[in-house]
Amino acid sequence: MSGCARGGADGRDARPAQSLDAGPAIDAANDAGMGDDAAPAPIDAATIDPDDAGDLDASSSIADASTSDAGTVDRCASVDCAGLDGPCVVGVCDPLSGACRAQPRASGTGCDDGDRCTTGDACSAGTCAGTALDCTSMDGLCARGTCNAATGACVATPVADGTSCDPDATDCVTQTCRAGTCGAVVASDCTACGGGVCAAGTCGAAPSALHYGFEAGLPSGWTVGGAGGWVIDGSRVLSGAMAAHSGATGNGATSSMRASFTVRERSLVTFRLSTSSERSYDWLEVAVDGVDQWGWSGETAWMQAAVVIPAGTHVVEWRYAKDSSGAQGSDRVWIDDVRVEHLQPSADFESGVMPSAFTTSSTTGWVVDGSSVHAGAFAARSAAIGNDGASTLSRLVSLGAAGELSFWVRTSTERDYDVLELFVDGTARGEWSGETAWTRVSVALSAGEHLIEWRYSKDGSDVAGMDRVWIDDVATGEAAGSGAICGP
Known part of the structure; x- marks a missing residue:
């Protein structure tokens, strides 16, 4: 529009635009020395005549507490966002909403994550993180290097007790941690090791038999108990110079000797025994895992006996048990030549001695000789006995499945009166007498x-x-049998 006067839309007289009285706002501007070139001050709408409002130029701004010079709402003028500041963020105000938000600092900006156990702390996506302190230099067999959160120093922390620290799992020494220290324990006998088994802490071939003759005293690992324990001396021996016998045991008391054996398969424990006690009242008993197997009393010369133990670890115990009154003989019992060995499926007696699997009733029981044989050079025969006498030979048999017993027999006796009988579990299964040639029986x-x-x-x-x-x-x-046999 030019500087010429214009008429209003309602036909009112036109007035020069510059003659519009802006009121006190313009006077204030002039008083401030702004002059004609100064930016106009905001116009208070309350001072404008309604009839003149339409003549305002579009560039004029109406003062309002909620508007800026550009006419845009300024919602952040009095907002403080410093409360959102952090190691990797800065609080900023959103000019559109006036709300504060956390704006991430540039990645790689140095920071402190407050963790003494990290290094190289830096910002990444608004988060401060560092690299865990390397404490592996403190590692050991029974400790692991860790960082002390309070000090930031590396320390050696013990691993859990029982953790293996064994550098060689194939030997017979087991090493485990306790309180941060590696300690050694000798492995139990029969523990597998490097293709063999352990025996007394040494790895070697599996032993196939054990023998205890008591020549050096009570074997290591054997224990005695009860009223009088057991004694090793030479008062009565079968072989060598020593045997084991019950100690002084009063009426109603018991003395015991025991040992634990570990076998990979069913095996036989044989021993020689002798008794001098009150017959039928004061007994030598043998038990396996607390269960009685056999008993002897009275006056008996050295004889052989045996018990079978299944695969696993089992305790064999010899006990001298007395009743409540009386005593006879030496009032003691003896044990010698204890052997643990595999059950043998057959016996041909070719060793010239009675196999350990067999038990004889007494020294006048059975012997091995070559007086008559079915094959080879030796057989078992009854020893000389008197009229009304008897001698027995026995053995325990253990079968995993049904099978049979077979043997060869010959007799030279008074027919029908002096008789050889076969018993299985106490039941008669056959008898022979008179003059008979070698005959197979099954x-x-x-x-x-x-x-x-x-x-x-x-x-x-x-x-x-x-x-x-x-x-x-x-x-x-x-x-x-072929598995390992181990004992104390």
Whole structure:
């Protein structure tokens, strides 16, 4: 529009635009020395005549507390966002909403994450993080290097007790941690090691038998207990210079000796025994894992006995148990030559001595010699006994499945009166007498454990033939043993 006057839309007289009285706002501007070139001050709308409002130029600004010079709402003028400041963010105000928000600092900006156990702290996506302190220089067999959160220093922290620190798992020394220190424990006998088994802390081939003759005293690992314990001396021996016998045991008391054996498969514990006690009242007993197996009393010369132990670890105990009154003989019992060995599936007696799997009734029981044989050079025969006497030979048999017992037999006796009988678990299964040649005998056996007994019994008078009987080549159908046998 030019500086010429214009008429209003309602026909009112036109007035020069510059003659519009802006009121006190313009006067204030002039008083401030702004002059004609100064920016106009905001116009208070309350001072404008309504009839003149339409003549205001579009560039004029109406003063309002909520507007800026540009006419845009300024919502951040009095907002303080410093409360959002952090190591990796700065608080800023959103000019559109007037709300504060955390704006991430540039990645890589140095910061402090407050953790003494990190290094190289720096910002990344608004988060302060560092690299964990490397404390591996403090690692050991039983400790791990860790950072102390309070000091930021590396320390050696013990690992859990029982953690393995064994550098060689194939030997017979087991090493574990306790309180940060590596300690050694000798592995139990029969523990697998480097292709063998451990015995007394040494790895070697699996032992196939154990023998205890008491020549050096009570074997290491054996224990005694009860009223009088057991004593090792030479008062009565079978072989060598020493044997074990019960200590002083009062009436109603018991003395015991025990040992623990570990076997990989069913095995046989044989021993020699002798007793001098009150018959039928004061007993030598043998037990396996607390269960009685056999007992002897009275006056008995050295004889052999045996018990079977299954695979695993088992305690064999010899006890002298007295009743409440009386005593006879030496009032003690003896044990010698304890052996632990595999059950043998057959016996041909070719070693010239009675196999350990067999038990004889007494020194006048059975012997091994070459007086008559089925094959080879030796067989087992009954020893000389008097009329009305008897001698027995027995062995335990253990079968994993049903099988049979077989053997060869010969007799030279008084027919029908002096008789060899076969018993299986106490039941008679056959008898032979008179003059007979070598004959094979077989008897069916069920799975499980059985007591086999050969008994030569004589009547009250007369003798015929050689007055003896023989057996040879005994086979039981048991599997041959080969696993490790270990003990104290």
